[in-house]
Amino acid sequence: MKALIYRETGEPKSVLKLEEIPPPPLDPGEALVRVLLSPINASDLHMVRGRYGYQPELPASPGIEAVGIVEAVGPGVQGPSVGTRVVFVDTWNTWREQIMCPADKLVPVPDGLDDPVAATSYINPLTAWALTRSSHNLKEGNWLLQTAAASSVGKFVLQLAQQYRFKTINVIRRREQETIIRNLGGNEVISTDDQDLRARLQELTAGNGIERAIDCVAGELGAEIARNLAPGGTMLVYGALSSHRQTDPSKFIMPLFAPRLIYSTATVRGWWLPRWVLSQPLAEVRAATSNLLTMLSNGTLTPPAIVRYSLKDFQEAIRLADGEAGQQKVLLDFSERAA
Ligand SMILES: NC(=O)c1ccc[n+]([C@@H]2O[C@H](COP(=O)([O-])OP(=O)(O)OC[C@H]3O[C@@H](n4cnc5c(N)ncnc54)[C@H](OP(=O)(O)O)[C@@H]3O)[C@@H](O)[C@H]2O)c1
CATH class of the missing domain: 3.40.50.720 (NAD(P)-binding Rossmann-like Domain)
Known part of the structure; x- marks a missing residue:
C-alpha cells in the first residue's frame, strides 16, 4: 500500500516521501480501514518538523484524522462491520492507504454526510x-x-x-x-x-x-x-x-x-x-464525535471550505496547507489507487 512516510524530522517538502509499504497485519479486536481522505492539519507539519507535543518513533506517517471504509475485522470485533464508513478517534498515522486500529476507535459516519466533511470532523x-x-x-x-x-x-x-x-x-x-x-x-x-x-x-x-x-x-x-x-x-x-x-x-x-x-x-x-481525549472515557469521546457528525450532517454545524489533492500532488497540497494560516482545509485523497 502507499503511505506518506518520513524517516527523519525536517522540512516536510524534503523529508516526506510517497512509499510503498506492506499492509499491516490484522490482529484480534482490530479493524483494517481503507482511508479515503485525510486532511493536512498544522499539527501534522509541526510533527514532521519535530516540534509537536507527540513525536512518533520513525519511520512514521503524519495524520491524525481521516474518513475511511472498514475492509476487514479481526477476531472478536463486534462492530463496525465490513463496508461501514468511519472516522477515527485517538489514532495517529492516517496518511496511508490502509490503517489497522482498535475497532472501538472507529465511529460510523451518518449516511448522507460528504466524505470531505467527515474527514475533517474530528480535530x-x-x-x-x-x-x-x-x-x-x-x-x-x-x-x-x-x-x-x-x-x-x-x-x-x-x-x-x-x-x-x-x-x-x-x-x-x-x-x-x-x-x-x-x-x-x-x-x-x-x-x-x-x-x-x-x-x-x-x-x-x-x-x-x-x-x-x-x-x-x-x-x-x-x-x-x-x-x-x-x-x-x-x-x-x-x-x-x-x-x-x-x-x-x-x-x-x-x-x-x-x-x-x-x-x-x-x-x-x-x-x-x-491529552483531553486520553483524560476521558473512550465511550465519551466516541459519543461526542458521533454527536458532532450528526450536527455536521443535519446542518447545525457548517464545515470550512475544502480543497482536495490527489496523492501524487502531495507536495503541492503541503505547500498550500503550510502557507499563512488559512480558512480552507487541504485534504489528501487516498482513494485514487493509481495515484
Ligand atoms: N490544542 C489543540 O489540541 C488544538 C486543536 C485544534 C487546533 N489547534 C490550534 O488552534 C489554532 C487555530 O486553528 P484553526 O485551524 O482554527 O486556524 P485557522 O482556521 O487557520 O485560522 C487562523 C486564524 O487565526 C488568525 N491569526 C493568525 N495569526 C494570528 C495572530 N498572530 N494574532 C491574531 N490572530 C491570528 C487568523 O486571522 P487572519 O485571517 O487575520 O490571518 C485566522 O483567523 C492553531 O494554532 C491550531 O494549531 C489546537
Whole structure:
C-alpha cells in the first residue's frame, strides 16, 4: 500500500516521501480501514518538523484524522462491520492507504454526510466542543472570550454557542472579520486593529474581568487576555498562532503580568486535544464525535471550505496547507489507487 512516510524530522517538502509499504497485519479486536481522505492539519507539519507535543518513533506517517471504509475485522470485533464508513478517534498515522486500529476507535459516519466533511470532523470540531462543553463546561447564559475568533475552531465555537446558548466575546485582528462573527451569532466583537483591547474588556465586563477564555494566539495577545481575567477566572491556551513560522525562541514566550495573576488567582492552563481525549472515557469521546457528525450532517454545524489533492500532488497540497494560516482545509485523497 502507499503511505506518506518520513524517516527523519525536517522540512516536510524534503523529508516526506510517497512509499510503498506492506499492509499491516490484522490482529484480534482490530479493524483494517481503507482511508479515503485525510486532511493536512498544522499539527501534522509541526510533527514532521519535530516540534509537536507527540513525536512518533520513525519511520512514521503524519495524520491524525481521516474518513475511511472498514475492509476487514479481526477476531472478536463486534462492530463496525465490513463496508461501514468511519472516522477515527485517538489514532495517529492516517496518511496511508490502509490503517489497522482498535475497532472501538472507529465511529460510523451518518449516511448522507460528504466524505470531505467527515474527514475533517474530528480535530477542529471536537476541539471546539471539548473546550467549551467539557473543559469550560459552559452553560446557557455563560460568557466565553475567544481569540482568533474567525479561525476554523473559532467558527465552530460560535456555532456551538448558538446550539448551547452560551455567549461570546470575540477577539479578532482585522475589522473585516466582524461580519463573519456577527453572521454566526457572536455577541461581542473586539478588533485589535482599531480598538484598545484592555479598555474594551473593562467596559464589556463592567471592570470585573473575564471569567472564561480560550486562546490560540498566545504571545502578547494571550498575555493581555490573562491580565484581564476575573478573580478565579480560567483561560485555556490551545494554540500559539503568534509564534507561527517563528524560529526565534523569544517569540514563543507569553509574558504574563505576574501581579495581576497573583491577585486574581486566575488560572492560565495549556490545553491539547490528544491529552483531553486520553483524560476521558473512550465511550465519551466516541459519543461526542458521533454527536458532532450528526450536527455536521443535519446542518447545525457548517464545515470550512475544502480543497482536495490527489496523492501524487502531495507536495503541492503541503505547500498550500503550510502557507499563512488559512480558512480552507487541504485534504489528501487516498482513494485514487493509481495515484
Ligand atoms: N490544542 C489543540 O489540541 C488544538 C486543536 C485544534 C487546533 N489547534 C490550534 O488552534 C489554532 C487555530 O486553528 P484553526 O485551524 O482554527 O486556524 P485557522 O482556521 O487557520 O485560522 C487562523 C486564524 O487565526 C488568525 N491569526 C493568525 N495569526 C494570528 C495572530 N498572530 N494574532 C491574531 N490572530 C491570528 C487568523 O486571522 P487572519 O485571517 O487575520 O490571518 C485566522 O483567523 C492553531 O494554532 C491550531 O494549531 C489546537
